[in-house]
């Protein structure tokens with residue numbers, strides 16, 4: 001299980017689309033496709049994060065969880081505004097977007113995770129993994145030696161910046177705390193959910209890259 005996780009995590013954060021941004025060879029039509037599709041994704045991600053917030057308010061024994069998740073929701077507010085301005089800069093229409101299969105599948109997966117019977121530990125693990133993949137992927141495009149095109153720097157900064165990294169570590173801490181106390185049944189569900197997130201992330205990059 002651990003080997004599989006590690007392999008998939010590397011696959012999700014070092015996927016060819018990300019590597020093409022990092023080495024400057026990225027096809028801008030791929031980037032635009034990603035932009036339009038990710039906006040649609042984020043509009044489903046917001047209610048998912050809201051559902052995690054509700055679970056935190058009911059289940060959590062640590063008062064700080066709510067603040068961290070609420071901070072995440074606040075940054076999604078900025079993110080939606082950013083998508084709108086970025087889309088107009090790139091001439092990507094945001095209404096009537098044809099939602100690609102991989103995106104539909106990912107959105108359906110999130111919908112299922114919003115159900116009240118899904119344990120807080122499982123939902124927060126998914127939430128952390130979803131954010132962490134973007135953080136690690138885009139931070140990789142900002143490292144020394146990367147040749148990320150200047151017009152994509154802003155996108156990479158959005159998720160690759162140190163503050164976002166700190167926020168991901170806060171989510172990870174919450175998830176770890178919940179998992180330490182979880183039953184083996186919940187632990188298994190969280191592991192499976194984590195792997196599913198990675199698979200959906202890989203599919204999402206593949207779709208953007210035009211290989212799906």
Ligand code: HMH
Nearest residue numbers: 038041042130131134204
């Ligand atoms: C597909 N995964 C996808 N889109 C995002 N915006 C994030 C993760 C991080 O918020």
